[in-house]
Amino acid sequence: AQKVTQAQTEISVVEKEDVTLDCVYETRDTTYYLFWYKQPPSGELVFLIRRNSFDEQNEISGRYSWNFQKSTSSFNFTITASQVVDSAVYFCAQGTGNQFYFGTGTSLTVIP
Amino acid sequence: KAGVTQTPRYLIKTRGQQVTLSCSPISGHRSVSWYQQTPGQGLQFLFEYFSETQRNKGNFPGRFSGRQFSNSRSEMNVSTLELGDSALYLCASSLAGQSYGYTFGSGTRLTVV
Numbered sequence: 001a002q003k004v005t006q007a008q009t010e011i012s013v014v015e016k017e018d019v020t021l022d023c024v025y026e027t028r029d030t031t032y033y034l035f036w037y038k039q040p041p042s043g044e045l046v047f048l049i050r051r052n053s054f055d056e057q058n059e060i061s062g063r064y065s066w067n068f069q070k071s072t073s074s075f076n077f078t079i080t081a082s083q084v085v086d087s088a089v090y091f092c093a094q095g096t097g098n099q100f101y102f103g104t105g106t107s108l109t110v111i112p
Numbered sequence: 113k114a115g116v117t118q119t120p121r122y123l124i125k126t127r128g129q130q131v132t133l134s135c136s137p138i139s140g141h142r143s144v145s146w147y148q149q150t151p152g153q154g155l156q157f158l159f160e161y162f163s164e165t166q167r168n169k170g171n172f173p174g175r176f177s178g179r180q181f182s183n184s185r186s187e188m189n190v191s192t193l194e195l196g197d198s199a200l201y202l203c204a205s206s207l208a209g210q211s212y213g214y215t216f217g218s219g220t221r222l223t224v225v
Contacts, residue, residue, distance in 0.1 A: 033213075044216055044217065044218040047215060091155065093155075099168050102147075102154055104154040
């Protein structure tokens with residue numbers, strides 16, 4: 001069965017701390033895509049990153065970094081030096097071109 | 113360039129009524145997908161349209177339907193509304209399909225009373 005698990009429901013950190021959001025997925029597909037989205041209080045989901053299953057190279061983009069490990073079916077997301085504007089709900093998603101499955105989200109609060 | 117536009121932003125309907133939600137994708141995007149977001153179930157895929165054809169469908173009853181027009185604008189219809197249909201309905205557009213990543217709209221908040 002396809003499933004995406006974000007075990008952390010809520011996380012609070014103090015500004016400038018680093019924080020890692022966990023994502024574990026289950027799939028029988030050999031080719032698939034992984035995504036992270038951010039949903040600020042305004043409600044609109046914002047695309048952060050896309051990764052295909054053949055590309056296990058980790059990526060850093062500014063304060064954001066992603067660690068994809070196919071062997072453990074994990075696709076974790078780290079924010080370094082967190083800021084108040086990072087406060088949002090973060091969703092991990094996995095799927096193929098036919099259908100995507102979202103995790104239940106991790107609510108991140110960055111305390112000034 | 114304009115983002116994904118959903119109308120209306122808020123809607124209150126009575127049980128048994130029907131409702132139509134509208135979504136205008138980013139110009140040039142041919143794929144439009146719909147998701148239902150609730151606190152209990154999270155984000156659940158409803159369906160995807162590409163070039164006026166439904167390409168994929170999630171596990172929702174037949175009361176949920178949609179269509180896409182030649183200009184890629186999409187509508188979603190829910191008939192015989194139930195209290196459990198209260199949710200945020202999100203539309204997302206993509207250049208050619210879900211695997212390219214979505215751009216989401218701000219959603220329509222539907223409340224069924």
